[in-house]
């Protein structure tokens with residue numbers, strides 16, 4: 183058995199090395215009269231989903247927020263962490279650290295929040311995960327040596343030494359177990375040495391043994407480092423429940439009990455609900471107040487009684503007194519503010535992290551490269567060895583359209599990878615580690631080499647197989663257009679997915695937008711006859727239009743094509759040209775049919791760069807507005 187299977191011993195073993203984690207300044211965290219009001223989904227009237235919540239946790243203690251599904255556990259946890267408690271919610275009440283009211287920024291500096299669905303990156307190893315968390319969060323004043331020491335200490339403290347070089351796990355390659363992932367999620371958040379840890383259902387998806395293992399680690403770290411841990415928890419086993427010091431029992435947003443876990447059984451006995459022998463106390467409390475199971479109104483009446491009993495109880499009054507005492511506290515928490523990482527370094531760190539992800543995660547990039555290579559072979563073999571004869575002019579134009587428009591259409595394959603990155607960003611942003619600007623810069627930079635490689639690979643295969651204008655400069659000009667095309671298409675994905683975070687919606691919207699750009703890019707209906715609405719509203723902002731025009735000029739700007747010879751010296755030419763009499767068609771005469779001018783490539787490149795910048799800027803604004 184490895185150390186991961188001996189939670190207690192492992193934490194014991196490493197405790198002395200975790201001195202930086204020790205909290206010696208935040209002595210208490212308290213809240214009083216917290217209320218969260220939302221607009222009712224059905225009636226639109228104000229609805230309190232959390233009422234009069236009051237409680238306190240001292241350094242070294244671990245609090246469990248327990249209640250049936252929908253009782254308000256996440257709402258309370260979010261409100262305590264100074265996060266949006268629910269959609270469009272108004273939160274009122276006091277949140278105090280050492281008796282002082284705290285602001286959002288102070289809470290960010292003092293605490294960390296581990297979400298239920300942790301945003302671990304599957305292709306990173308355990309050590310890389312904690313290391314990147316350290317780099318993103320630690321100030322440059324923390325030396326590299328110290329940062330590495332913290333990383334290794336945390337990995338050891340959470341019993342993950344044996345897995346240091348193991349990847350978290352991707353759909354293709356298995357990595358850590360569920361319990362190890364949860365421990366890693368918490369460990370990577372502790373690198374900033376927070377004083378208060380919020381955990382949203384840390385045991386969700388784990389069986390009883392793994393839940394106990396995770397809670398044991400967290401408990402030990404909380405106790406030995408004098409931290410404050412607050413976790414919402416769902417159906418804990420008896421042993422897991424006993425890891426907690428305090429219990430906040432909720433039903434319908436109302437407090438049913440707050441106090442020591444060890445005192446809960448006797449409290450409920452006193453108000454008339456004695457726990458039967460050999461019953462899991464957590465299950466017993468939840469069953470008492472779970473109105474979902476109510477058939478005849480008994481549980482509802484009982485819950486009302488329990489909530490009322492709490493309001494008038496001695497324990498509740500004692501809590502108020504304790505809270506008053508805590509508000510008289512004099513020690514300040516302000517001097518704790520940990521300096522954070524410099525923002526200009528953040529994009530570089532994110533790029534490095536994405537780089538590891540991109541070359542390790544087959545799902546993120548490998549599959550897309552394979553798809554583009556498949557498309558290249560498809561196109562190269564369908565449009566095989568086209569000739570400079572007039573009957574090949576239309577297939578050449580079709581190949582140009584396919585090369586540009588269809589390639590950008592396939593950028594929809596980037597939607598899942600971007601949404602995954604967006605989820606990681608959302609959580610890291612909420613913990614104050616990453617800003618929209620650094621995320622956007624890093625996302626743009628990391629995409630460029632990848633898109634260039636795709637453009638090059640695709641072109642190497644198709645350009646020569648299809649026999650486009652054979653010159654090195656024409657080849658690289660084609661690569662440039664394809665590259666700009668893909669950068670614009672990926673920027674569109676970034677914008678649409680930032681607006682619509684739901685996979686199917688983002689996918690459908692991007693596909694629709696690209697379908698629209700295909701229709702108005704000047705190939706299906708030449709610009710000269712495209713109806714004014716589509717032309718003036720959409721054509722000029724269509725990135726595919728400039729790519730199509732650029733590729734057309736690249737092929738037809740300097741090439742001549744032969745007409746069909748019907749008899750000796752007599753030619754039949756499909757495109758009017760001053761060279762028809764000698765059986766030739768100038769490429770520029772083909773361009774004229776599509777109302778495409780030559781010599782404007784520089785302007786088109788400028789417009790394309792402008793469109794890319796526009797998409798990225800809009801995506802950035804969306805992220806800034808979406809707090």
Ligand SMILES: Nc1ncnc2c1ncn2[C@@H]1O[C@H](COP(=O)(O)OP(=O)(O)OP(=O)(O)O)[C@@H](O)[C@H]1O
Pocket residue numbers: 220221222223224229231249250251252253254255256257258268269416
């Ligand atoms: N706009 C709204 N209108 C009506 N009810 C709402 C609204 N917003 C939130 N709620 C309700 O508030 C309650 C609290 O939700 P919350 O997510 O905090 O519960 P929970 O105890 O964490 O649930 P779970 O264990 O299922 O995650 C839920 O019953 C939810 O339906």
